[in-house]
Amino acid sequence: MWVLTPAAFAGKLLSVFRQPLSSLWRSLVLLFCWLRATFWLLATKRTKQQLVLREPDETKEEEEDPPLPTIPTSVNYHFTRQCNYKCGFCFHTAKTSFVLPLEEAKRGLLLLKEAGMEKINFSGGEPFIHDRGEYLGKLVKFCKAELQLPSVSIVSNGSLIRERWFQNYGEYLDILAISCDSFDEEVNVLIGRGQGKKNHVENLQKLRTWCRDYRVAFKINSVINRFNVEEDMTEQIKALNPVRWKVFQCLLIEGENCGEDALREAERFVIGDEEFERFLERHKEVSCLVPESNQKMKDSYLILDEYMRFLNCRKGRKDPSKSILDVGVEEAIQFSGFDEKMFLKRGGKYIWSKADLKLDW
Numbered sequence: 205m206w207v208l209t210p211a212a213f214a215g216k217l218l219s220v221f222r223q224p225l226s227s228l229w230r231s232l233v234l235l236f237c238w239l240r241a242t243f244w245l246l247a248t249k250r251t252k253q254q255l256v257l258r259e260p261d262e263t264k265e266e267e268e269d270p271p272l273p274t275i276p277t278s279v280n281y282h283f284t285r286q287c288n289y290k291c292g293f294c295f296h297t298a299k300t301s302f303v304l305p306l307e308e309a310k311r312g313l314l315l316l317k318e319a320g321m322e323k324i325n326f327s328g329g330e331p332f333i334h335d336r337g338e339y340l341g342k343l344v345k346f347c348k349a350e351l352q353l354p355s356v357s358i359v360s361n362g363s364l365i366r367e368r369w370f371q372n373y374g375e376y377l378d379i380l381a382i383s384c385d386s387f388d389e390e391v392n393v394l395i396g397r398g399q400g401k402k403n404h405v406e407n408l409q410k411l412r413t414w415c416r417d418y419r420v421a422f423k424i425n426s427v428i429n430r431f432n433v434e435e436d437m438t439e440q441i442k443a444l445n446p447v448r449w450k451v452f453q454c455l456l457i458e459g460e461n462c463g464e465d466a467l468r469e470a471e472r473f474v475i476g477d478e479e480f481e482r483f484l485e486r487h488k489e490v491s492c493l494v495p496e497s498n499q500k501m502k503d504s505y506l507i508l509d510e511y512m513r514f515l516n517c518r519k520g521r522k523d524p525s526k527s528i529l530d531v532g533v534e535e536a537i538q539f540s541g542f543d544e545k546m547f548l549k550r551g552g553k554y555i556w557s558k559a560d561l562k563l564d565w
Contacts, residue, residue, distance in 0.1 A: 274537045274544065275320040278552060280327055281508045283309060283343075287330040289361050291385075291396040293429055295457040296329065297467040302510050303334050310346055312512040312529050319533040323355035323556050332364040341373035348376035355556035357381060359425060362411050363399055374418035378558045381423035381450070384408050386432045387440045394431050395473075412444050421447045421558045428483050429454040429473035441490050447561060448554075449492045453480045455501055458521035500550040503543040516541035 285298045304312070313324065324347050331340045340358070347356045357379035384404065386392050392404045408424075415422040424446045426437070441449050454473045456462045461470035477497065484495050507515040513524035518541040525539035547553070555561055 273534050274540070274542055276316055276506055276533060276537060277320060278323040278325070278547070279316055279321055279506045279508060280325045282327050282329065283510055284329040284331065284334050285510060286333050287328055287361070288333055288363060288399065289330065289397050292468055293427060293454050293461055293470040293473040294468055295455055295460045297460050298329065299467065300510060303339070304510065304512065306339060306342060308529060309343060313343070313347060313351060315528055315533050317351045317353065322353060323357065324353055325357045325359060327359040330361055330364065331358055332360055332369075337364065337366070337369050341369060344373050345376045355379065357556070359383065361397065362407055363402060363404070365411060367414055370414050370418040370420070374420055377420050378556060379421045379423050379447070380411070380415055381425050382408055382411055383425045383427075385426050385429070386435060387437055388435065391431050391435070395429070408444070419558065421561055421563060423448045423450065425450045425452065427452045427454055428475060428480055430475055431473070433475050433479050433483055436486055438487055438490055441487070441492070446492055447563070448494050449490060451484070451487075451493055451495050452501060453497045455498050456520070457517065460522065494551055496550055500546060503541055504546040504550050504552060506537070506540055506542050514540035
């Protein structure tokens with residue numbers, strides 16, 4: 205069109221000057237209008253071409269925006285797999301006896317703090333089994349006194365805890381969660397929490413007292429399964445008055461408590477969703493109850509194993525990332541399978557510092 209325009213313009217101009225003088229002015233006006241329309245069309249076409257050329261670039265820029273990194277706000281560190289109990293539904297079994305050297309564990313915890321960790325929960329296995337709780341105590345003290353984390357907690361079966369541990373390390377611990385699946389000792393034995401002459405329920409009462417004496421928030425964890433699903437624990441839980449009563453639906457994890465390579469066979473413990481809901485309905489008057497179905501629990505925890513590898517449970521088994529000690533937190537956490545939305549939905553973020561709980565000790 206740019207080639208034809210000068211020729212067309214010349215033809216128009218020649219035809220104008222061939223006309224009589226009386227009609228010259230009218231012809232010039234028409235010529236001006238024709239020129240204006242021609243150049244407007246050319247400008248419009250050029251603008252459209254520029255927009256078409258720009259669109260792929262803009263789309264490319266949008267596609268190249270990197271995703272925001274996952275912040276390890278709350279981390280569960282299972283530093284040992286060893287345990288003195290044999291719970292039939294255990295989903296983190298004694299497949300190794302490895303425990304990181306203390307200084308390496310501290311280095312990993314520092315990396316997590318630098319990546320944004322606010323809460324660390326130590327678990328197992330049984331975390332008090334290694335070095336009679338001294339290893340655990342040193343990690344608890346390091347996280348609170350040196351890293352100054354807002355919350356440091358422990359999940360334990362409680363059988364190996366001694367009052368001396370509270371005397372040495374209680375001030376650095378925010379929350380102690382004790383696993384208790386039944387207030388019937390015979391049921392505890394069936395589940396695998398029995399240990400000779402020791403009474404799991406009586407020990408629970410003693411630990412509750414120590415938590416109050418040494419200003420540690422007390423929490424109870426219960427796994428609801430085939431052997432306790434019909435039990436009513438309302439009165440006992442109210443009497444113990446924990447800050448939280450976490451109620452889990454028994455969960456199968458391939459390679460841990462089901463499947464060929466598993467050390468447990470938890471299929472006989474499994475209950476359906478409706479049975480779990482009936483248990484929750486029976487305990488609806490317990491204000492501290494925090495329920496977690498299989499759907500809520502499976503991908504909403506950041507779990508570190510004994511090698512400080514994140515464990516991805518999205519496929520129903522625990523697939524490990526590389527260790528944060530080798531590749532750092534940001535790279536390792538990409539393979540964690542962590543569902544942050546479900547973490548928040550299930551109430552994973554709560555008042556978890558004993559300084560903020562304002563408990564009546």
